[in-house]
Amino acid sequence: MKFSFGSDQLALAETLAEVLAKRCPPELVRAVWQSESGYSEELWEALGELGVLAVAVPEAYGGLGMNQVDLVKLLEESGRAAAPVPLLEHAGVGVPALAETTATELAEHWLPLAAAGEVIVTAAVPGSEHQGDGNTVVSLVSYAAQADLAILSCQGELFAVEQQNYQVQELESVDGSRRLGWVEWSPQDAFGLPGASSESVFERGVLAAAAQSIGVADHLLETTVAYVKEREQFGKPVGSYQAVKHHLADVAKAMGFARPSVYAAAWAVSQDTEKLTQQEQQKFVSAAKSLASDAADLAARKCLQCHGAIGYTYESDLHLWLKRAWSLSASWGDAHWHRRRLAGLLGI
Amino acid sequence: MDTPEGFEQHREWEKQLFAGGWSVPAWPEKYGGRDCSLVEWLLYEEEYWASGAPGRVSANGISLLAPTIFSFATAEQQERFLRPMAAGEEIWSQAWSEPNAGSDLAALSTKAQRQGEWFVLNGQKTWCSRGAFADWFFALVRTDPEAERHRGLSYLLIPRDTQGLEVREVARIDGQPGFAELFFEDALVHESNLLGEEGQGWAVAMATTGSERGLNLRAPGRFMAGADRLVALAASEGQTSPPGVAGLPVAQAAPDSGSAARGAASETLDSLREDVVRCWVESRAYRWLCYETAERLASGESLGSEASFMKIFWSELDVELHATALRLLGETGELAGPKAQAGGAWMDGYLFALSGPIYAGTNEIQRNIVAERVLGLPRR
CATH class of the missing domain: 1.20.140.10 (Butyryl-CoA Dehydrogenase, subunit A, domain 3)
Known part of the structure; x- marks a missing residue:
């Protein structure tokens, strides 16, 4: 077992970081918050060109045929930039589900398009759906109005639903780049996804949210450290005061411990269940998400505090990341939910 | 571990471990180790503690002092000290803190004045863990009385039977004599027991704190x-x-993943x-x-x-x-x-x-x- 990334993996993450630093400034995130489209088409195109959207697509379908270990640092980078695109849903969850299904016609049609970024595939938390009117099912889906295909579940079965076959009732999230909606659909108008499991969809979604969370928290810490070095009160930088130092040391510690666990979880979910049972994989994933969510929540709270009043304004960019942190830590099961699941897995 | 009898039992355990080659697996073979890698050592530690084996009475020596000996000691010192340390024949205790130098270690004032090939020690050390029963102390002392703070310090290895050294037990919070205080009154320590260069004690000591705070002490x-x-x-x-001596109520079935999105389920935890x-x-x-x-x-x-x-x-x-x-x-x-x-x-x-x-x-x-x-x- 290796405990570090390969040079290819690091190089792709670095390239993505550079592209995001250049093409995804806070102004872009703000603009997308106000936009009709709900995501940055330009950035999406750039990610497609870079190959980021093709990572989990099998080579046979024009992808890179890589796995969650290859993906985890890319998701982390997208979190760091608060990138206003459906990367988690598409690359982290939707594409791997399509890659897994034995419904090859569906995969043949959608995966090459998904790899190039010509379509958006989204996914919902399996089991979160409820019964709608008549034969319909209602699912809470992010980027539903933007997506071309949604991977949804009904009674434990997975389905792929094309946009023309679902109705979206848009909702408003505190995080303006997270476009949520109630989606009403019917399994009769959907493709089955034999071979893809709702359990795997869930684990991958949790992992992707954890990976983005640590990127978000990292950015929060970095910008706050820069701020407290500059900002002076009582004739000294506020970062020289022990109370401020200890807040940020706690964030650094939480981050330092969450990150390796997130990477370990990425390794775990890319293992064959014959090598690492599903239950064992779930332990890794829940440990990672609980640590990452807690770290992101702590970062959000402490970094706002260390910014003082300026951080509480809409004008400051800080809130873009605070809200990203909140929405990620609440989605795909929050820290409490994952500790609860772990309690069951540990037999207590 | 911190009663006379318990200490001797632990010493026996250390000897058994050493005999089996399990005392210091990450050390070179010639000092009783197995030359294993750091990752292998982490695995060894997992097995050691999972088995319920006892705490290590030699921990301060093998985890805190030994890395410094490997980095700074002369070949003679390495020959002299490492094997007996690994074998549990010589148990080491750290003598850094002083009544007026705790977190602010650089404020330490125990003096070690040079006289020919000897250092003459005067002063007081405290909170020496396992010091009540240890055979040797590794100390940070001031060899240059003119220098201040981090300068002019030296790292000395001090035998318990040094003349002019009085060891007094101090009971810990649990009532056991886990600590010792050391009183030096014109105590003579030979220059062959100087670890690293004279006056470089701070740099030498910091190598040890890296081990103490990080991996080595607490795997x-x-x-x-x-x-x-x-x-x-x-x-x-x-x-x-x-009543009260009880496990938690029988676990409920693991929640379905859907409740992750509902949130309320989490609140009943x-x-x-x-x-x-x-x-x-x-x-x-x-x-x-x-x-x-x-x-x-x-x-x-x-x-x-x-x-x-x-x-x-x-x-x-x-x-x-x-x-x-x-x-x-x-x-x-x-x-x-x-x-x-x-x-x-x-x-x-x-x-x-x-x-x-x-x-x-x-x-x-x-x-x-x-x-x-x-x-x-x-x-x-």
Whole structure:
């Protein structure tokens, strides 16, 4: 077992970081918050060109045929930039589900398009759906109005639903780049996804949210450290005061411990269940998400505090990341939910 | 470990470990080790603690002093000290703190004046863990009385039977003589016991604190085993009497993934059960961080100030772990001694764990170090 990334993996993450630093400034995130489209088409195109959207697509379908270990640092980078695109849903969850299904016609049609970024595939938390009117099912889906295909579940079965076959009732999230909606659909108008499991969809979604969370928290810490070095009160930088130092040391510690666990979880979910049972994989994933969510929540709270009043304004960019942190830590099961699941897995 | 009889039993255990080649597996073979890699050593530690084997009375020597000996000692000193240390024949105790130099170690004032090939020591050391029964002390002393703070310090290895050295036991919070105070009155220590160069004691000592705060002293295996015992305690069937000595109520079925999105399900979680899980998760988090770090060290990188946040993490985890166990035990949690649950191990462990955030540089100092050296915040 290796405990570090390969040079290819690091190089792709670095390239993505550079592209995001250049093409995804806070102004872009703000603009997308106000936009009709709900995501940055330009950035999406750039990610497609870079190959980021093709990572989990099998080579046979024009992808890179890589796995969650290859993906985890890319998701982390997208979190760091608060990138206003459906990367988690598409690359982290939707594409791997399509890659897994034995419904090859569906995969043949959608995966090459998904790899190039010509379509958006989204996914919902399996089991979160409820019964709608008549034969319909209602699912809470992010980027539903933007997506071309949604991977949804009904009674434990997975389905792929094309946009023309679902109705979206848009909702408003505190995080303006997270476009949520109630989606009403019917399994009769959907493709089955034999071979893809709702359990795997869930684990991958949790992992992707954890990976983005640590990127978000990292950015929060970095910008706050820069701020407290500059900002002076009582004739000294506020970062020289022990109370401020200890807040940020706690964030650094939480981050330092969450990150390796997130990477370990990425390794775990890319293992064959014959090598690492599903239950064992779930332990890794829940440990990672609980640590990452807690770290992101702590970062959000402490970094706002260390910014003082300026951080509480809409004008400051800080809130873009605070809200990203909140929405990620609440989605795909929050820290409490994952500790609860772990309690069951540990037999207590 | 901290009674005369217990200490001797532990010494015997160290000798047995050494005879089997399991005392210091990461050391070179010629000193009784197995030349194993850092990752292998982490695995060894996991197995060691999972087996329920006893704490290591030689820990301060093999984990804190030995790395310094490997880096700074002369060949003769390495020959002289390493094997007896690994074999449990010579147990070492750290003599750094003084009544007026705790977290502010550079304020230390014990003097060691040169007289020919000897150093003449005067002053007082305190909080020497296991000092009551140790054979040797590794000390930081001031060899240049004119120099201040970090300058003019030297690192000395001091035999217990040194003339002019008086060792007084100090009882710890648990009542056992776990500490010693050392009083030096014109005590003579030979220059062959100087570790590193004269006047370079601070630099030499800092190499040891890296080990103390980071991987070497507290490998994750110890906390993983502790967390596993905590999980077992929580899972144990409720015992009928006395009330409170009970595992948690039988687990409910794991929630379905859908409730993850509903949120409310999370709120019904018993906080005690969640605290048990938190300890388990953190023990694993420390594990993955250590493996990642070990791999980095193996590729030639050095462990820097990150060691400080490791120390904060494991010491606070250890406290939480034992405090949670005592909460699980309910009103019998206060029991101590052989009639208590697990022979009093949870209370003993709790009392020991409470020292963690204090020793090796308090966690407040560690947080300063993380802020200043990892995050780069201004010192003043």
